[in-house]
Amino acid sequence: MTEAQIQAFLLEHGLPESFRLTLARICAPLAERAAELRRARGRTVILGLCGAQGSGKSTIAQAVQRILETRGLSAATLSLDDFYLARAERDRLAREVHPLLVIRGPPGTHDVAKACATLDALAKPGEVALPAFDKAADEPRPRSAWRSVRAPMDVVIFEGWCVGARPQPAADLAAPVNPLEAGADVDGRWRRFVNDQLAGAYQDLFARLDDLALLRAPGFEVVLAWRAEQERKLIERTGRGMSPEKLALFVQHYERLTRWNLEEMPARAGLVIPLGADRAPL
Numbered sequence: 001m002t003e004a005q006i007q008a009f010l011l012e013h014g015l016p017e018s019f020r021l022t023l024a025r026i027c028a029p030l031a032e033r034a035a036e037l038r039r040a041r042g043r044t045v046i047l048g049l050c051g052a053q054g055s056g057k058s059t060i061a062q063a064v065q066r067i068l069e070t071r072g073l074s075a076a077t078l079s080l081d082d083f084y085l086a087r088a089e090r091d092r093l094a095r096e097v098h099p100l101l102v103i104r105g106p107p108g109t110h111d112v113a114k115a116c117a118t119l120d121a122l123a124k125p126g127e128v129a130l131p132a133f134d135k136a137a138d139e140p141r142p143r144s145a146w147r148s149v150r151a152p153m154d155v156v157i158f159e160g161w162c163v164g165a166r167p168q169p170a171a172d173l174a175a176p177v178n179p180l181e182a183g184a185d186v187d188g189r190w191r192r193f194v195n196d197q198l199a200g201a202y203q204d205l206f207a208r209l210d211d212l213a214l215l216r217a218p219g220f221e222v223v224l225a226w227r228a229e230q231e232r233k234l235i236e237r238t239g240r241g242m243s244p245e246k247l248a249l250f251v252q253h254y255e256r257l258t259r260w261n262l263e264e265m266p267a268r269a270g271l272v273i274p275l276g277a278d279r280a281p282l
Helices: 003-012 019-041 057-070 087-096 112-121 179-184 189-199 201-206 220-238 244-267
Strands: 045-051 075-079 126-130 147-151 155-160 211-216 271-274
Touching: 003 019, 003 057, 019 045, 019 057, 019 155, 019 211, 019 271, 045 057, 057 075, 057 155, 075 112, 112 126, 112 201, 179 189, 179 244, 189 201, 189 244, 211 244, 220 244
Parallel strands: 045 155, 045 211, 075 155, 211 271
Antiparallel strands: 126 147
């Protein structure tokens, strides 16, 4: 990216000058890695980007896309979040499987078939509409609000808090990891369902990844503060969002798998990027 393009990106996203370090030490290497894979394989490359809530995945993915485009490559960014099930479908899961499934985010609350179909379509010629989810309304956006791209893409950046995750061993599910699990999932039925979903259709989805990068948080302890910053911005933009108390409960739905990703994923991810508590690369 040129200096003018960097300045425009920082302004567009309301980012501080310190984000230049992230551009140089995270975004540029990711773009180079994806471009090299594209050259080597001669087809659409899907780069998975995993990181805890609030780690900056979407902003980093958009920056990688911009860098690739400045190099003459076509690129698209896709988020696992945009495949959340509608509230009515999660209500059904809450009634039939477990009440905790009304909360979006954990495996089992995404339209995995739609995610697979969208990734596949981005590798074939044609116009592709990219699904979108309205987090403030907690509902998918209408199709008329989806953006479209012309495929095939050279690179697709697929980001999400559990992108590329693998299921935990069954024995690890026995003990609760936080008050939410201890109080609302006493028999472990919710966490077993989530783990089973991750072991099934999600592995088919993640098998489409050509590479996986992990933004490694220093620990789960920073996630609430990171996610609270996101929520403040959402409230400023839309006037809707969660109270601090609801947010603290919300992030507990993600704790088990976030901790597991930090433990298990570094040994097999193509690129591991350690972050400090301020989200800056170490």
